[in-house]
Amino acid sequence: MAKKIGVTMEVGNDGVAVITITNPPVNSLASPIIAGLKEKFQDANQRNDVKAIVLTGNNGRFSGGFDINVFQQVHKTGDLSLMPEVSVELVCNLMEDSRKPVVAAVEGLALGGGLELAMACHARVAAPKAQLGLPELTLGVIPGFGGTQRLPRLVGLAKATDMILLSKSILSEEGHKLGLVDALVPPGDLLSASRKWALDIADGRKPFLRSLHRTDKIGSLSEARAILKNSRQLAKKIAPNMPQHHACIEVIEEGIVHGGYSGVLKEAEVFKQLVLSDTAKGLVHVFFAQRATSKVPNVTDVGLKPRPIKKVAIIGGGLMGSGIATALLLSNIRVLLKEINTEYLMKGIKSVEANIKGLVSRGKLTQDKAGKALSLLKGVLDYTEFKDVDMVIEAVIENIQLKQSIFKELEKVCSPHCILASNTSTIDLDVIGEKTNSKDRIVGAHFFSPAHLMTLLEIVRSKNTSAQVILDLMAVGKAIKKVPVVVGNCIGFAVNRTFFPYAQAAHMLTNLGVDLFRIDSVITSFGLPLGPFQLGDLAGHGIGLAVGPIYAKVYGDRMFNSPLTELLLKSGRNGKINGRGFYIYEKGSKPKPDPQVLSIVEESRKLTNIMPGGKPRSVSDKEIVEMILFPVVNEACRVLDEGVVIRAADLDIASVLGMSFPSYRGGIVFWADMVGPKYIYERLKRLSETYGGFFKPSRYLEERAMKGMLLSESQSSRSRM
Numbered sequence: 001m002a003k004k005i006g007v008t009m010e011v012g013n014d015g016v017a018v019i020t021i022t023n024p025p026v027n028s029l030a031s032p033i034i035a036g037l038k039e040k041f042q043d044a045n046q047r048n049d050v051k052a053i054v055l056t057g058n059n060g061r062f063s064g065g066f067d068i069n070v071f072q073q074v075h076k077t078g079d080l081s082l083m084p085e086v087s088v089e090l091v092c093n094l095m096e097d098s099r100k101p102v103v104a105a106v107e108g109l110a111l112g113g114g115l116e117l118a119m120a121c122h123a124r125v126a127a128p129k130a131q132l133g134l135p136e137l138t139l140g141v142i143p144g145f146g147g148t149q150r151l152p153r154l155v156g157l158a159k160a161t162d163m164i165l166l167s168k169s170i171l172s173e174e175g176h177k178l179g180l181v182d183a184l185v186p187p188g189d190l191l192s193a194s195r196k197w198a199l200d201i202a203d204g205r206k207p208f209l210r211s212l213h214r215t216d217k218i219g220s221l222s223e224a225r226a227i228l229k230n231s232r233q234l235a236k237k238i239a240p241n242m243p244q245h246h247a248c249i250e251v252i253e254e255g256i257v258h259g260g261y262s263g264v265l266k267e268a269e270v271f272k273q274l275v276l277s278d279t280a281k282g283l284v285h286v287f288f289a290q291r292a293t294s295k296v297p298n299v300t301d302v303g304l305k306p307r308p309i310k311k312v313a314i315i316g317g318g319l320m321g322s323g324i325a326t327a328l329l330l331s332n333i334r335v336l337l338k339e340i341n342t343e344y345l346m347k348g349i350k351s352v353e354a355n356i357k358g359l360v361s362r363g364k365l366t367q368d369k370a371g372k373a374l375s376l377l378k379g380v381l382d383y384t385e386f387k388d389v390d391m392v393i394e395a396v397i398e399n400i401q402l403k404q405s406i407f408k409e410l411e412k413v414c415s416p417h418c419i420l421a422s423n424t425s426t427i428d429l430d431v432i433g434e435k436t437n438s439k440d441r442i443v444g445a446h447f448f449s450p451a452h453l454m455t456l457l458e459i460v461r462s463k464n465t466s467a468q469v470i471l472d473l474m475a476v477g478k479a480i481k482k483v484p485v486v487v488g489n490c491i492g493f494a495v496n497r498t499f500f501p502y503a504q505a506a507h508m509l510t511n512l513g514v515d516l517f518r519i520d521s522v523i524t525s526f527g528l529p530l531g532p533f534q535l536g537d538l539a540g541h542g543i544g545l546a547v548g549p550i551y552a553k554v555y556g557d558r559m560f561n562s563p564l565t566e567l568l569l570k571s572g573r574n575g576k577i578n579g580r581g582f583y584i585y586e587k588g589s590k591p592k593p594d595p596q597v598l599s600i601v602e603e604s605r606k607l608t609n610i611m612p613g614g615k616p617r618s619v620s621d622k623e624i625v626e627m628i629l630f631p632v633v634n635e636a637c638r639v640l641d642e643g644v645v646i647r648a649a650d651l652d653i654a655s656v657l658g659m660s661f662p663s664y665r666g667g668i669v670f671w672a673d674m675v676g677p678k679y680i681y682e683r684l685k686r687l688s689e690t691y692g693g694f695f696k697p698s699r700y701l702e703e704r705a706m707k708g709m710l711l712s713e714s715q716s717s718r719s720r721m
């Protein structure tokens with residue numbers, strides 16, 4: 001059934017016209033809504049029986065802002081004329097400059113263009129807990145309906161720049177204290193209070209305030225310049241590779257120096273330039289890609305309902321088990337934590353406590369909530385209490401026989417409906433469940449470390465996992481504030497498999513004579529938070545060495561055998577875990593490159609002997625990025641080809657949330673499509689002619705390059721799900 005969308009106007013006997021936006025689920029400002037608003041405001045302004053106007057949104061939500069689908073259409077077509085004229089025509093002329101007072105009745109949320117419409121009204125009445133903010137910068141643009149000008153005039157410049165640059169929303173309670181909200185009333189009184197406020201303005205009992213004309217909260221020019229100087233420093237720190245933060249500050253400054261209307265005009269001009277930027281393309285893609293992950297064919301579209309998961313048992317209280325337990329407890333799920341002996345159990349419980357205390361000390365959790373979460377944790381040493389758990393998550397060491405025996409045991413001790421999940425990072429789920437008759441309820445719940453902070457949850461589905469079990473785990477994932485991405489079963493699953501060439505390529509480059517610290521610095525300038533060597537230190541080189549053979553067994557034709565990890569471990573450098581890897585780690589200070597590691601690198605270079613003519617290879621920064629990330633793209637192509645992910649966008653989200661690939665580049669596949677499959681293919685082909693199979697272009701990449709297709713277009717039918 002098509003959803004009912006539109007703008008309605010009802011004029012009451014009191015002479016108040018109530019204009020209501022209806023566009024479920026968030027009342028986004030799609031083109032027909034904007035056209036409807038223009039028509040109704042024109043009508044209300046002209047009608048003699050209308051004294052005042054109230055603007056509101058249907059179904060408890062004011063508006064989630066401009067329709068982001070339009071950005072996507074503009075990106076696809078390059079046609080800017082798809083963007084309706086709103087800022088001057090509707091917001092300034094028809095609303096703010098209307099001779100009849102307009103009051104916004106805000107409930108639920110007023111975000112982006114939604115808040116901008118509310119700020120153009122002459123007063124705002126809100127229900128409690130309404131979310132107010134201008135998150136446009138997260139989409140690569142700036143507020144475009146006058147928000148850069150009106151928010152500073154309503155809440156002050158320092159607070160406004162903070163809210164806009166950090167895309168931080170506030171609740172209506174705070175908005176009330178700041179002056180953004182004029183009155184806070186219970187939801188049931190919202191419309192009557194707003195009508196009354198509008199009539200009070202019309203009859204001169206309350207002031208007729210036009211936000212854009214206000215100057216009382218801006219301060220002097222020198223004060224404003226000092227705030228904007230700080231904002232520029234903040235922008236440099238938080239968004240070094242993005243244009244919208246600096247552009248937004250310029251636009252705000254224009255309004256401060258030359259007046260609000262001049263600021264509105266500049267805002268519209270800059271907004272249009274930014275809509276077409278690569279950053280906006282990447283971020284808008286990520287917005288929709290993240291939401292698409294909750295649509296899983298044959299799971300979320302077949303009428304199944306998730307079963308309630310109230311009690312979960314975790315086996316293994318090490319690094320991952322304690323992190324997963326923390327995440328569950330914080331969402332009010334009871335946890336049984338099982339370990340092998342009292343010493344390890346106490347260690348596991350202490351880790352959970354430390355995770356929770358860490359959140360309290362960083363102000364992310366109240367003491368009360370911390371106490372409540374910890375009261376839901378129980379440590380055990382056997383399976384006696386497993387009979388009534390809804391789900392088990394196994395997180396013991398990476399050992400096939402151990403995991404197989406645990407799952408065999410679980411089948412006996414748990415109820416037949418209990419979900420049996422494993423947090424394995426490399427072992428085939430079919431192998432883990434081999435000795436059981438419960439293959440339909442065995443599933444991978446691959447969390448990323450630290451599990452209570454990283455948002456990605458790879459849900460690994462074997463050929464036998466039932467749709468109900470996938471749906472249940474997706475629901476748990478969402479309940480504990482993760483982004484679940486359903487992937488197929490293969491060594492490394494989607495993220496680790498796609499990125500296994502990342503460290504390998506870095507090792508190859510180093511063995512070719514390129515300075516390893518330069519490689520890390522080039523990759524961080526590209527936008528990843530850690531370069532491959534620092535990431536290796538963080539994960540631990542012991543793990544690197546242990547998983548190497550597992551990957552070699554299946555992907556051996558495209559591995560670069562570097563002796564560097566082994567040499568590093570031999571010299572007692574395990575990584576961050578023991579304070580020494582490629583970098584030195586000291587408490588309270590940033591990791592420092594360790595020059596002593598260079599002699600180990602020399603030893604490795606002698607063993608591999610791949611430097612052309614024995615001399616270090618000279619490479620540009622661009623070549624470093626390409627030699628490290630193009631092999632990753634190549635593996636992403638194989639992941640797409642084998643149907644390990646449902647859609648290419650899932651791999652984008654997985655790379656952004658699991659590997660911190662820069663979201664403003666849209667994820668690994670989106671970025672590759674922007675660079676161009678043909679270019680990547682040709683570069684890899686040339687590299688493989690010089691350096692061999694590691695760079696050999698995959699069949700999928702070659703096919704798409706030859707046909708001029710994007711990598712994200714039509715996937716293979718060889719689905720693993």
Ligand SMILES: C[C@H](O)CC(=O)SCCNC(=O)CCNC(=O)[C@H](O)C(C)(C)COP(=O)(O)OP(=O)(O)OC[C@H]1O[C@@H](n2cnc3c(N)ncnc32)[C@H](O)[C@@H]1OP(=O)(O)O
Nearest residue numbers: 026028064065066067068069111112113135143144145291
């Ligand atoms: C000119 C202006 O200055 C420019 C702008 O206004 S740009 C837009 C600014 N607004 C935003 O960035 C808000 C974006 N939306 C959100 O943050 C969240 O969706 C929300 C907080 C509003 C609601 O969250 P939640 O209840 O969890 O629902 P969520 O799953 O995110 O969204 C529900 C649906 O609404 C869609 N939606 C949300 N906001 C939308 C928007 N502004 N435009 C189009 N669709 C939107 C989502 O895509 C999703 O669609 P789907 O069901 O088909 O996947």
Ligand SMILES: NC(=O)c1ccc[n+]([C@@H]2O[C@H](COP(=O)([O-])OP(=O)(O)OC[C@H]3O[C@@H](n4cnc5c(N)ncnc54)[C@H](O)[C@@H]3O)[C@@H](O)[C@H]2O)c1
Nearest residue numbers: 316317318319320338339340395396397398423424425449
């Ligand atoms: N470390 C990571 O970054 C990471 C990321 C994702 C997934 N994983 C996977 O998570 C799993 C656990 O990894 P980890 O890093 O937490 O390991 P870890 O060594 O820190 O913890 C494993 C814990 O399991 C306990 N254990 C072993 N046998 C047990 C049994 N029979 N019953 C109860 N407890 C038992 C051990 O005492 C130990 O405390 C592995 O499968 C690993 O591949 C690890």
